[in-house]
Amino acid sequence: MVIIVAPKSKESKQKIFKDNFWKTKGFKVSIGDITGKTTKKESKISEEPSLPLGPTTKPNLTDLRSWDMKLLSRYEPFYAPFCDMCCLCTYGKCDLTAGKKGACGINIQAQQARTVLLACCIGSAAHSGHARHLLEYLTKKYGDDLPIDLGMNIDIEAPIMRVVLGKKPETLGDLKEALDYIEEQMVHLLSACHTGQEGSSIDFESKALHAGLMDNVGMEIGDIAQIVALNMPKGDEDAPLVELGMGTIDRNKPVILCIGHNVIPGSGIIDYVENEELEDEVEVCGICCAALDITRYNKSAKVIGPISKQLKFVRSGVADVIVVDEQCVRTDILEEANKNNAVVLATTDKICLGLPDLTKEDTDKIVAQLVKGDLNGALILDPDKVGEVATRVAMNIAEDRENLKILPDIDEITEMAKECTECGWCVRSCPNSQPMMDAVVAAGKGDYSKFIELYNFDVCYSCGRCEQNCERDLPLMSMLAKVGEHYVKDEKYNVRAGRGPIQDIEIRRVGAPIVLGDIPGVIAFVGCTNYPEGGEDVAKMAKEFLERNYIVVTSGCGSMTIGEYRDEDGKTLYEKYSGDFEAKGLVNVGSCVSNAHIPGACIKIANIFAKKTLEGNFEEIADYILNRVGACGVAWGAYSQKAVAIATGVNRWGIPVVLGPHGSKYRRLFLGRTDKEETWEINDLRIGEVVKGEPAPEHLLYAAENREEATVMIAKLCIRPNDTSKGRQLKLNHYIDLHRKYFGVIPDDVHKFVRVEKDIPIIYKRDIMEILKEKGWKPRRIPQEPSLTQLDGDLNE
Amino acid sequence: MSERIIPWQPTVIAGPKQALLVTPETAKMMIKKAKRPLMIVGPSAAEEPLIKYATEISEKWKLPIVTTGDAFKAFNERGIETKPYGIVEIINLLKDPDWNGVKDEGQHDLVIFIGCIYYIASQGLSTLKHFAPKLRTLTLCKYFHSNADASFPNMKDAEWLNYLEKMKMD
Ligand code: SF4
Ligand code: SF4
Ligand code: SF4
Numbered sequence: 001m002v003i004i005v006a007p008k009s010k011e012s013k014q015k016i017f018k019d020n021f022w023k024t025k026g027f028k029v030s031i032g033d034i035t036g037k038t039t040k041k042e043s044k045i046s047e048e049p050s051l052p053l054g055p056t057t058k059p060n061l062t063d064l065r066s067w068d069m070k071l072l073s074r075y076e077p078f079y080a081p082f083c084d085m086c087c088l089c090t091y092g093k094c095d096l097t098a099g100k101k102g103a104c105g106i107n108i109q110a111q112q113a114r115t116v117l118l119a120c121c122i123g124s125a126a127h128s129g130h131a132r133h134l135l136e137y138l139t140k141k142y143g144d145d146l147p148i149d150l151g152m153n154i155d156i157e158a159p160i161m162r163v164v165l166g167k168k169p170e171t172l173g174d175l176k177e178a179l180d181y182i183e184e185q186m187v188h189l190l191s192a193c194h195t196g197q198e199g200s201s202i203d204f205e206s207k208a209l210h211a212g213l214m215d216n217v218g219m220e221i222g223d224i225a226q227i228v229a230l231n232m233p234k235g236d237e238d239a240p241l242v243e244l245g246m247g248t249i250d251r252n253k254p255v256i257l258c259i260g261h262n263v264i265p266g267s268g269i270i271d272y273v274e275n276e277e278l279e280d281e282v283e284v285c286g287i288c289c290a291a292l293d294i295t296r297y298n299k300s301a302k303v304i305g306p307i308s309k310q311l312k313f314v315r316s317g318v319a320d321v322i323v324v325d326e327q328c329v330r331t332d333i334l335e336e337a338n339k340n341n342a343v344v345l346a347t348t349d350k351i352c353l354g355l356p357d358l359t360k361e362d363t364d365k366i367v368a369q370l371v372k373g374d375l376n377g378a379l380i381l382d383p384d385k386v387g388e389v390a391t392r393v394a395m396n397i398a399e400d401r402e403n404l405k406i407l408p409d410i411d412e413i414t415e416m417a418k419e420c421t422e423c424g425w426c427v428r429s430c431p432n433s434q435p436m437m438d439a440v441v442a443a444g445k446g447d448y449s450k451f452i453e454l455y456n457f458d459v460c461y462s463c464g465r466c467e468q469n470c471e472r473d474l475p476l477m478s479m480l481a482k483v484g485e486h487y488v489k490d491e492k493y494n495v496r497a498g499r500g501p502i503q504d505i506e507i508r509r510v511g512a513p514i515v516l517g518d519i520p521g522v523i524a525f526v527g528c529t530n531y532p533e534g535g536e537d538v539a540k541m542a543k544e545f546l547e548r549n550y551i552v553v554t555s556g557c558g559s560m561t562i563g564e565y566r567d568e569d570g571k572t573l574y575e576k577y578s579g580d581f582e583a584k585g586l587v588n589v590g591s592c593v594s595n596a597h598i599p600g601a602c603i604k605i606a607n608i609f610a611k612k613t614l615e616g617n618f619e620e621i622a623d624y625i626l627n628r629v630g631a632c633g634v635a636w637g638a639y640s641q642k643a644v645a646i647a648t649g650v651n652r653w654g655i656p657v658v659l660g661p662h663g664s665k666y667r668r669l670f671l672g673r674t675d676k677e678e679t680w681e682i683n684d685l686r687i688g689e690v691v692k693g694e695p696a697p698e699h700l701l702y703a704a705e706n707r708e709e710a711t712v713m714i715a716k717l718c719i720r721p722n723d724t725s726k727g728r729q730l731k732l733n734h735y736i737d738l739h740r741k742y743f744g745v746i747p748d749d750v751h752k753f754v755r756v757e758k759d760i761p762i763i764y765k766r767d768i769m770e771i772l773k774e775k776g777w778k779p780r781r782i783p784q785e786p787s788l789t790q791l792d793g794d795l796n797e
Numbered sequence: 798m799s800e801r802i803i804p805w806q807p808t809v810i811a812g813p814k815q816a817l818l819v820t821p822e823t824a825k826m827m828i829k830k831a832k833r834p835l836m837i838v839g840p841s842a843a844e845e846p847l848i849k850y851a852t853e854i855s856e857k858w859k860l861p862i863v864t865t866g867d868a869f870k871a872f873n874e875r876g877i878e879t880k881p882y883g884i885v886e887i888i889n890l891l892k893d894p895d896w897n898g899v900k901d902e903g904q905h906d907l908v909i910f911i912g913c914i915y916y917i918a919s920q921g922l923s924t925l926k927h928f929a930p931k932l933r934t935l936t937l938c939k940y941f942h943s944n945a946d947a948s949f950p951n952m953k954d955a956e957w958l959n960y961l962e963k964m965k966m967d
Contacts, residue, residue: 078889080920081927084812097814098927108927428805433915532914664885664920671889675896705884705914706840708867713883743881744870 054617057166058181061188061210067619068206068652070788071626074679075670075700077205079112082667086111089195104195112667113204114193116644119666120211121190123645126327127593128182128218130262131225133326133348135175137264137383138229144173148224151234153503159603159614160220160596164213166616172229175221182214182221189214205668212648213618219646220596226263227500232296237506237579237587239497242295244303244563246484247491249283249318254398256390257319258286259310261327261592263293265347268387269323270298282391287313288328289556289591295497296590303495305564306557308461308529311336312481317406320394323386326350327592328528328640334377340406343370343393344377347386355379363388371396407482408475410448416479417444419472426466426476431662432532434459436466436476443479451483457564459534495563496574498555498590502601504608506581510551511609515628517727519583520734521545521718524553524598527635527643529561530662537707538636539565542586543573544711548734549583550718555595557637559588595646599653602629619789626654627682627786628722630731632697632714633657636707638666647701656697656717658710663703670700674752682721683791686784690791693783694752696721708742716747721786725758733761751775755782805940805951809919814926816948818941821963824909827935827947828858831907833898837887838879840866842912850961851911852877854937857965861899863887865913884913888921892928904932910945911937919944937964 056063086102087093094102101107106114139146148169150157161178162168169175189211192198198207226232233239249255258266266286273282285302286294287310294301304313307328314322314333317340324333326348334353337344346353358366359381366385369375370393380386408416417440426436439450454460460480467476513519523545525538538561542552554562563572577586581601589597606612606624614621625631633650635643638659644666647657651670659666672695673679680693696719704710715735723731732753739747746764751772754760756779760768771777802818804810819827828834838851843864848871855862862879864872869881880899882890890896891908898905908925910918915938922944925934936942939957941950949960 078885078924079928080885080888080924081811082920082923084814084923084927095813097812098930428807431806431916433806661914661917664917669885671885673889675890702883703885703917705866705917708840709865709883742867742870744873748881 052613053166053615054613054620056618057616059164059618061185061192061207064210064213064618064652065206067622068209069202070791071209071652071670071700072202072205074788075672077109077113077201078669078671079109080664080667080669081108081112082665084108091195105199109201110199110204113201113208114198116648116666116668117189117204117208117211118193119641120208120215120645120648121186121193123641123643124182124211124215124218125186126642127215127222127645128179128186129350130326130593131218131222132179133262134222134225134264135172135179138225139172139176142172142229144171146172146229148172148174148228150224150227150501153505154235154501155504156604156607156614157501158220158224159600159607160216162614163603163616163618163621164217169224172225175225178217178221182217185210185214208648209652212645212650213652215642215645216596216599216649216653219593220600222593223500223590223596226293230263230267230297232293233497233499235501235503236499237581237585239499239579239588240299241494241574242299242301242303242497244305244493244495244560245491246304246309246313247489248302249285249304251318253281253283254394255283255285255319256321256323256394257304257313258284258290258294258323258325259288259329259333260325260351261289261293262325262348263290263297264383265323265325265386266290266294266301267297268383269390270294270301270387272384272387272391276391278391282394290325292495292498292556292559292591299497303560306458306529306535306560308458308535311462311464311477312484314342315339315407315478315481316485317342317401317404320398320401321345321390323347323390324351327642338376341373341397341401341404343397345386345390346377346379347381347383349381352379353377357381359385367392367396407478407485410482410486413443413479413482414446416474417441419474420444421472423471425469425471429465429469431463431465431530436460440474440476440479443483448483448487451480452487455480455484455488457534457536458529458531461529461531493563493566493572494574495560496579496586496588498559498588498594499579500590500594501597502581502587502604504604507601507604507608510582511605513583514605514630515609515722517630517720517723517731520548520550520630520731521715522551522553522601522629522631523714523718524555524631524633525558525562525636526555526595526598526633526646527638528557528640530637530639530660532661532706535561535564538562539573541634541636541707541711541714543567545714546573546577546584546586551581551583551585551587553581553587553589553598553601555589555598556592562586592642598633599650599655602631602653602655605629622652622654623787623789626697626788628720630718630720630723631655632717634710634714635663636660636710638663651700656700656702658714658717659701659703660710661703661705668701669703671702672698672700674698674749681791682783682786683789684783684785685787691783692780693721693786694755696753712738712742719753721783725756725782728753728755728759729761732759733763736761736764746771751777755780802941802950804919804943806915806919809916809943811923811944815943816941816945818950819935819947821960824935824937824947824949824964827907827933828860828909831933833903833905834858834860834907834909835863835899835905836860836909836911837863837865837884837913838868838872838911839884839913839918840868841914843868843871846958847912848872848875850958850965854961854964860909863899868912884917884921888924891932892924894931906931907933907935909935909937910942915940918942937961
């Protein structure tokens with residue numbers, strides 16, 4: 001049918017999404033669904049693979065090893081040990097410094113790679129554990145047979161699963177098979193970390209890449225399950241803007257705060273509040289991805305912000321009940337909540353906090369115990385019960401808590417600050433060496449401006465390390481929270497609710513411009529808030545690339561950080577840019593698990609635009625993405641094991657990632673060497689010849705020291721061997737422009753990216769011709785089908 | 798916390814091998830003994846007065862400069878020649894015994910750091926500690942860098958600037 005194979009006008013697209021998914025939530029059939037199914041049957045794009053299956057369905061640990069070796073011989077692992085020792089077994093501790101081996105024989109490279117593998121396993125397990133939770137709950141509630149239908153504009157559902165498992169899941173129940181597979185792989189991967197197993201760093205890396213891939217599958221399972229069962233937006237570019245910021249909360253109402261990543265307890269609360277018609281009486285808000293996913297479920301929920309808000313918001317005492325689910329929750333949350341009589345509900349088996357399990361207890365009794373203060377929290381593993389308990393307790397205790405004095409008064413802060421001995425330990429213990437001492441000293445003189453600077457954009461991400469080390473035991477986080485509460489009033493922003501996957505139609509529209517280079521790149525700002533200088537840097541980078549016509553994708557804490565910025569016109573970037581997956585689009589895919597849609601979009605380009613088989617065809621797809629899809633991930637504040645698993649996974653798909661400076665602590669990067677020309681040779685499949693290549697993309701995993709360096713590197717990492725001359729001109733133009741902006745000159749390596757004279761951006765022609773002359777440049781043939789496959793030297797071929 | 802010699806960010810402690818604490822005199826000895834020293838200047842030293850100190854020290858000891866982050870711009874604006882690299886890129890090259898150095902005259906034997914962000918510099922120094930056994934590393938920041946071979950101690954500004962003054966003299 002025509003509407004599927006040709007791009008539709010924006011107008012008709014909007015029509016398709018006119019059905020209000022918020023209202024239809026809970027109903028299995030919506031208008032969109034019905035139309036979707038009709039279209040599918042008539043679609044010319046076959047659902048089943050038209051080409052034979054690729055060679056690697058459900059790959060085992062070693063099945064994609066030869067691809068890994070290709071990547072790793074070009075992008076050699078660069079190790080920066082974070083610790084010189086190993087203390088994993090009782091042979092140790094072993095000192096592995098400078099060539100020494102451990103008692104088991106392991107060397108420092110293998111030990112670093114093992115640690116990365118371990119981190120990837122942990123991260124991947126967090127996502128697949130989360131997916132398992134979701135799936136068990138959702139299949140119980142909606143049945144195994146609930147079809148996986150992402151609406152009429154998405155025929156290629158689950159691109160990652162199609163490639164990795166060799167088939168597409170048709171129903172919710174089918175996702176279990178995918179989970180079974182990754183769980184099995186994860187056991188083997190984790191077992192490789194045991195003392196006396198793998199001994200080669202490069203094989204540890206191959207396994208880490210596998211763990212990353214399993215992570216990508218796990219995220220896709222989790223997000224697809226929640227999208228179809230909870231009727232979250234299905235690739236809707238017009239997903240609503242939802243409220244963001246501490247200033248959006250009505251503090252006079254009872255407040256329930258959800259922290260973590262699992263939407264189910266939060267949805268339990270929303271359902272209870274709606275069923276009891278308490279929407280105007282209770283505030284439901286969230287921090288981290290749980291918040292994002294609750295707004296995908298119901299747009300009336302509010303997002304406080306990314307994880308960097310956690311301690312200061314909890315300290316502020318605004319939340320009456322704190323509901324934690326899984327991942328990235330402060331492990332001292334109960335202790336912090338106790339300080340201001342807030343109640344904590346733990347809701348998953350991952351975080352029990354030593355609380356009594358009251359899952360089977362009578363609801364009235366639980367509420368009574370919590371309200372009376374007999375208990376300071378409870379473990380409740382039934383989301384519906386969580387909904388009721390959280391709401392009733394919050395409504396009961398809010399009034400009493402209002403009279404509690406939770407934070408010091410401003411005058412008290414001045415008095416406290418005078419106690420400071422200027423020992424400087426707060427600054428030394430800060431991961432970012434933020435000037436906490438200066439803020440305290442100034443506050444002692446009644447000047448709060450430096451505290452405000454720390455508070456804004458989460459320059460201080462309230463990790464609390466300074467407070468732990470203050471020799472006068474000053475409650476630095478409470479002081480920060482109070483100053484923020486008192487002086488920073490306008491904390492109202494917005495974020496576009498996570499839209500989930502990219503539509504096939506959009507891919508059809510932008511596939512060619514991306515592969516040919518007319519759209520200079522797809523840049524994904526993902527990850528956490530471990531920012532060296534606050535969140536403003538991420539928003540500024542996003543803005544810079546949006547203004548330059550890139551497609552900017554975002555998710556998780558990154559998407560909230562971007563929303564917390566207003567430009568010179570006072571607008572957030574979400575207000576300024578559309579949510580379309582096209583040039584100048586700012587696309588929020590959703591929470592951490594929604595990250596799967598980012599490599600998913602690249603995979604769909606290979607399929608829709610280049611007609612590559614997906615099923616079981618990992619290597620060909622990854623090879624295509626690496627050489628032809630100008631996408632680059634940016635995890636400016638990555639901190640968690642999940643972040644390293646995500647990055648490692650997308651690396652295996654051939655997508656480079658730029659990390660912030662803290663990323664160097666992951667211990668391993670994948671760096672290319674432009675001076676080693678032989679590493680850039682590629683096979684031009686069209687002519688069947690190995691030809692000279694170029695360092696594109698130059699690195700696979702890179703850590704930049706500051707925003708300026710990162711911005712230039714991101715533009716450079718969007719260059720691909722497949723760019724047409726017109727596309728290359730555009731990409732080089734941005735790279736040179738940005739280099740001139742941040743370094744003052746045309747980059748010294750520009751000749752490496754000029755294949756023929758036509759590649760040179762016109763406005764820089766004269767300067768570049770001079771550079772080319774100086775460097776003894778000679779034109780090269782532009783490869784038609786650049787590939788890393790079938791090159792000599794493959795370890796396994 | 799006590800004032801033992803511990804890294805400026807205490808959690809940087811990595812293992813038994815720790816930097817030697819040096820004075821400007823010893824630091825200068827190291828430079829004099831080196832055949833192909835290199836200075837790496839990070840973005841924290843791209844402003845006055847540090848940019849002036851870094852320049853004068855490099856001129857005094859004829860040290861080629863590599864700038865990291867975006868430090869290149871500030872030096873370039875002052876007409877000072879430097880070569881820009883990402884800190885992880887230059888560290889990656891320095892650990893390769895076959896790399897021919899920034900001047901194409903052979904791998905360096907001493908690297909002097911100033912002005913790089915503390916924790917990423919610390920990671921880079923760790924790489925060199927483990928994987929570049931022939932290369933010496935020296936840090937001139939006001940922070941003790943335990944992953945270097947030799948480092949200035951943790952200092953207050955006045956004391957540090959005094960150290961840097963001394964680095965400009967014979
Ligand atoms: S695992 Fe190996 S290196 Fe680690 S402590 Fe045991 S023997 Fe030592
Ligand atoms: S809370 Fe953490 S980030 Fe903030 S100043 Fe203290 S140590 Fe630094
Ligand atoms: S640690 Fe405490 S006493 Fe020391 S400088 Fe910081 S605020 Fe002052």
